[in-house]
Structure formats: structure tokens, C-alpha cells
Amino acid sequence: MKAISYRSYGGPEVLEYGELPDPKVGPDSVLVKVKAAAVNPVDWKAQAGYLDGALDAVFPVVPGWDVSGVVVQPGADVQEFAVGDEVIGYVREDFLSRGTFAEYVAAPVRTLARKPANLTFEQAAGLPLAGLTAYQSLVKALRVAQGQTVLIHAAAGGVGSMAVQIAKHLGARVIGTASERNHDYLRGLGAEPVVYGDGLADRVRALAPSGVDAVLDLAGGEALTVSPGLLAEGGRLASIADPSVLGLGGRYVFVRPDPSDLTALTELAESGALTVEVAEVFPLEKTAAAQRLNAEGHTRGKIVVTVP
Template sequence: MSKAVRYRRFGGLDVLELEEVPEPHPGKDEVRVRVTAAGLNPMDWQIAAQPEMAARFGITLPAGFGSDFAGVVDEAGAEASGFTVGDRVYGGAIGRSVADFVLVKTPATTLWHTPDGISGEVASTLPVAGLTASAALAAIGVQAGDTVLIGGAAGGVGIFAVQLAKLTGARVLGTASERTFEFLRELGAEPVAYGPGLPDRVRALAPEGITAATDLFGRETAGTALELGVAPERISTVADGPALPGVRATGAFDAKPGALERITDAIRSGELTVPIAATYPVEQIREAVAMQAGRHVHGKIVVAL
């Protein structure tokens, strides 16, 4: 037997259970990953709480939990390709990553080799957040000379978006609560408090104006950018909700090929860091999700298996 976090009804933290499940083994074209770490994302608890969101990802009850993982290939089917036993890997498996084992069909589009010099803990935070940040910036063509406003800059996606935008040579303004200001400055962003009056605070910080914006949480940043005269095609959003006319809605699935490789190269070179806010043992999955869902996390939450 093996362990996996599962839920049998939709709801809050109380639906999550660490259960014993039969140990899976790969089919002829699959590999099995022994998971050592699983990075959490807001979408994980949203899927567990919202049947309509679960349906969008093809998840039905009873269901597993989590999206991102890292570990080591420990079994491979006779016709599996691209990976062999002993390979360090990381990847995405929506609705089943917080478990001792994950099966992945090959050839794989959601499994990558973990580069030397990158820990499994860090690798487990990359797929959803890294791809989402990359897609959000690519959608609006952030480049050197831009002044870009990033909404939700201190969150799990925001930490990647801020640093990736800085690597292009752009000036970065990031919305956050005041208690995260120093954290954002360390990442290279100029912090600005979210909430009523945001357009005036942005004007004061960048009187020459902003040229692009990405809203990683809600619609406040996108609306502010429109009010400040940013062209809609230079504004992106990643959160669910009513679309704003002309604004580019995007997400991880829109990321360009090679996006994660560029991120891991930047991590290895020291140009990009991945702040880990906390690591919890899988037995404390409810506490880990509670911290993630609190929306006041400075960085990523990881579950250790």
C-alpha cells in the first residue's frame, strides 16, 4: 500500500484526507515517479472546493489532490521513452500530485528532468507557477524599457513574474500588502499597496506612466492599468472572472515551449530565486493548504512526502 491525499466530497479543508491506497505500477508506456515533494497552488484547493472548476479539469469524485510534484523515476514500463529508472524529475499531474507515487504516460509533455543544482523542493514549485508567469508576461510582450505593473506580486506566481520581468530589463511595480514590501524589494520590484486608490499610488510612483500590466489575482490591477491608459492588448489576466474587453486572458497552458527550461537556467545561474515560505509533512496537508489559501504567503508552500 501507499499514501495519497484524497477527498470524497467538495468543500473546505475538512474534506482532505491522507489515505492508504493500492500501490500503482506503470503500464507499458508509463513511468512511475516516487514523489518527494509537491508544490501547492491556489488552483489545488479551488478545485477541491468548487465542482464546476473540477469539471473543467476532468476531475470527478473521489479525487486526488495537488498539481505539481518532484521526485525520482523508480519504475518504467517496457515501452516507456525519454526517462529511465533513477532519473530526477518534476512535473504536473492535476488532481494527483500529493501522493507517494504518480504515473506519467510517455512521451511526456508534463514531465521534465530536474537539472543538476536544483533541489526537488524547488523543482516541485515550478510547473504551474512558472508556466503561468511566463505566459502572462509573454501575452503582453514585456521587454526592456517597459514599466510593468504586476498584481499579486508577492504570491506564488508573482514571485516568478516579478523576476522574469526584471530579467527582460523592464521596470517592475508590484501590488501587495505593506507587510510584504521589503520581500518584494528583495526580488527587484517597487511595491505599491493594493486596494482603493491604487491608480493614484501608481501615478505617484511612476508619473511617466506604465506601459504594461498583468493581473495575477482578481481584476483590480487590470482595471487600474486601463484607467491609466494602458492599451488592453498590453494587459493580461490569469484569474477566473468576467473578461475585460480587449484584455488578454491567459494561463499555464499558453506558455511557450522552453519556458521552464529558461526558468531553470535562470535559477542555476543565480538570476532567479524561488522563495519557499514553508514546507509541511504530508500528514499536515490541511495546515499546508490553510496557509496557501490564506493569500498572505510570501513565496511557495511545499508538501514533503
Template sequence: MVTAIAFTAYGGPDVLHPIEIELPTPAAGQIRVRVKAAGVNPVDTKMRRGDFAATMPANFPQRLGNEYAGIVDHVGDNVVGLVVGDEVLGSATAQSYCEYVVVDATNAVRKPAAMPWTVAAGLPAVGQAAHTALRQIAVKPGDTVLIHAAAGGVGTIAVQLARHWGATVIGTASEHNHDHLRSLGATPVSYGDGLVDRIRALAPDGVDAALDAIGGDAITASLALVRDRHRIGTLVDTEAAKTFGILRVGARSTAALADLIALYEAGMLQLPIHATFPLTQAGQAHHEMQTGHVRGKVILTVD
């Protein structure tokens, strides 16, 4: 038996608790990974609260966790290129808060030896989302790009990628994160009343594209600032995408993850780790996520 984290009713962070499950066995084309660390993401807190109950109801006891880093300890039939003992990172679906995960081998990428387990576990979800989203809104050299919630996990990666691709970046964030954004090469602006005017003062020639990770007022500001609605992407607000004809963006891409790892190895990408918690303290990790002041990623570690 192995330990996983689950919840049996919607609610606050305290509904998360350890359960014991059978050690999973990989099928053909799959690998089993002994998890060293798992990333915590906003979607996990929303799933736990029941935000998706109408469209994606929980299957109690419901597990969580969409990204992991660990060591391959069992390889299924027909797997090519990975062997027992390889250190890997990648995506999963609602299972990474666990001592072991079974995933398709094609979704795993080798971890660089020098990359910490915490960074490796925090990169797949936000990295792939940022990379594919910026491609979907066609960010290119010379663009001015507005990134909302730029100090969060997705935002931190998106700022660096957009700068690497030759764009100028304006990022919204709380004032205590402004120096962080400057260090990444973005020009920070504060949330709140007057946001559109503050951005126009920074970009008198206009904003070419916008990436939203929070919804609400960020969508309103983006619509006021970006001429082509097909260059506004939201990671979170599906209804706004339908209503205003903007793009619902973000997807998994192993190729994108490999590109991000190469940038990290070249010293051109960083992922701040805001806090780490042991696996059995997943509830505390969710409490921290909900403070609204997370810079980078919150990570669960597994002994």
C-alpha cells in the same frame, strides 16, 4: 498500495484526508515518479471549495496536485532520455498529492542536483504560468510592467523574469512584503483605495502591460493604467477576460520550465518557500494558503 490525499465532498481544508490507491503503472511514453515533494497552489484550494463545480465538477474521491518533484522509478515503453533513478520535476493533473505519480515523459525535466526538492516541486506551476503569461502580454526591454500579487508564487517568478528581460516592474503587495519585492528588483505599492494614483505617481509615462493573479480590483486598476487591453493578462478571472477583452493567460510549457531551471542554475532566479508540511497534513497546508499572507510557495513533502 500507496497513500494519496483526496476529498469526498466540497468544503474547508479539513475535508482533505489520506486514501489508499493502487500503485500506478506507466503506459507507453510515460514514467512513474516516486514523489519527494509536491507544490500547493491556489487552484487546489478553489477546487476543494467547489469553485469550479459548475464547469469542472469533482470526481469523488477527488485528488489534487498539479506539480511534483521526485525520482523516476519505472519507465514505460518508448520513453527516450529518462531512466530509472533520474531526479525530475514537472507538471501533473490533480494527482501530485501522492507518494507516486504517473506522467507523460515529455512533461518532465531533469532536476539540478543542487536544487532542493522543495524548490523543484514549487517551480513548475508558478514558473510555467509566469513565463508563458509574460510572453503572452509581450513583455520586452524598456517596458514598465505592473504585476498584481507580486509576492505570491506566480508574482515572485514573474517579477524576476520581467526584470531579467529588461522591464521595469511595479508590484502590488501587502506592506510586510515590500522589502521582499525590492530585493527582487521591483518597486512595491500597497493594495487598497488610491492604488491607481499611487502607480501613476511611480510611472508618469504610463504602464505598458499588466499581469493579474487575483482578479477584482486588480482588473479595474489595470484597465485604467494600460492603454492596450491585449497587454493586460489575467491568470484567474475568465469572466473579466470575456467582458473587457483582456487576455486569459498562463499555460504549461516544458521549454519554459527548462528555461527557468537554467536561470536558477545561473543564480538568476529564486523561489522562496513559505512553509512545508508532510503529505498527510495537506489540510494544514491549505489552511496556510488561505491566510492570504503566503510569500512564495507552500510545499508538501513525502518521506
């Protein structure tokens, strides 16, 4: 099969495009013909070696955890999916090796759900990791409920835009930090935008004088350090960007594969409550360029790689 891989840690320059053996399908996995795979910051961070020690690398590594595609071969013990089923997945295992930037991926069924019928394969590929991160942060870590006020830092990004939509679906009022150029976009999603940077705390207090019920930090840095002071009594704090949130009394969230949560996202998408904005699409052989664009950190929505 054609695939993107790397044989040593490094930046986009270590990525190679070429032939690799087709993946073997275990009894609890299915072989997925990849239609599209989304680029996430964790891809190039893992590739740079930042997760070394947490996740072992078995070289050559095919990067990528997000996927949308079609089942072409179920494993011997798989009852959940059949040949021809369209699926999405957050295909993360406990090591780095068998990723989604390839023509085929062997995906454990615990990482998959059916693809939303109303999304293209490109849109659907952008849903799993970002959507699960937002969903698990808001529903499980922060326990957001109807009538509460939620502050989301970096609300216009891939995770942030989904978090805004999920929080609105839960019945919350949403305040979102973003650069001014993204404020109309956030208003369209139902959030009240504020500019990040100096004076952020005062701007949030002007909108929520009694404090917010929950803060979801997707940025780290100053956004995280000012957040405890913006919480109402009994307020909750979670971050996906900085584990130092634990020292501030909050939760650190590292997203995990969960087919029930992924199915909930599919249902939200099909109901119209959750959309995925695709910023740019690259062919598989241009994955390095897609990765460079993602690393710049200024893209609104998801960057997606397609596989012919």
C-alpha cells in the same frame, strides 16, 4: 502507496490520508517517486468543485499538480527520462484524479522537465505551476521585452514573486503591488513596490506618468478594474485571476503544461535568475493544514508538502 485523497467535493475536512493502489504507468508516462509537492490555490478550488464542468472528477481524487521527485519506472515508449532522473512537473491532465500528494504519481512526459540541480526538492516543487503561470503570462500573453515597464498585481505571492524575477530577466522595469510588509522583499527582487487599495492608480501614475507597457493581474477585483487606465498606448493586459479581463480588452491566462517552458524555468533557476522561496513545509499526512494555510492567502512564497 500512501496518499491524500477526497471522495466528494468540499474543504480540507474531506481530505483523507491512507492507502491507495500504486498508479499504472502508460506508454508515454513515467512513474515518479514523489519527494515534494507544492500547494496551490487551484488545488483547494478544484477540490471545492469550482472547476466542475471544466475538469471532470474521477473519485477518489488525489489532489495536487506540482511535483518534484525521481523517476523509478519509464513507460514503454519513453525516451526522454531514465530511472534515477530527478524531475519537476506540472502534472495536470484533463480530469481530476491522479494528483501529486502521494508517494508516487504517473506523470505524462509532456508535463515534466529535469529538476534544477541547484534547488532542493522542496524549492523545486514550488517552481512548475507558479513559474509556468508567470512565464507564459509574461512571455507569451504580454510579450514583455527589454526596456518596457510592467505592473504586476499581488507581486509578493507565489506567482508574483516569480513573475517579478522573470520580468527583470527579460530586461523590464517592474512595479509591483503588495502589502507594505512585503515591500522590502519586492525591492530585493528588483521591483518598485506600491501599496494596493484606495489610491492605487495615483500611486502607479506617480511612478509611471506615461503609463505602463503591460499589466499582469494576479489578484482580480479593483486591481484589475483600474488597470486599463494605467496602460500606455499599445499597452497589454492579462489576468490569471478573473476572466472578465476579456471584456477589458485583455487576455485571460490558464496555465498549461509545456516541457519547453518548464525547461526554460529550470535554466533560469540554474543561472541564478530565478529563486523559489519556501514559506513552510508540511509532511504528507498534514496536507489539510497546509491547504488551510494556503487558503488564508497571506503567505509569501510557496507552501510545500514532503513525502518520506
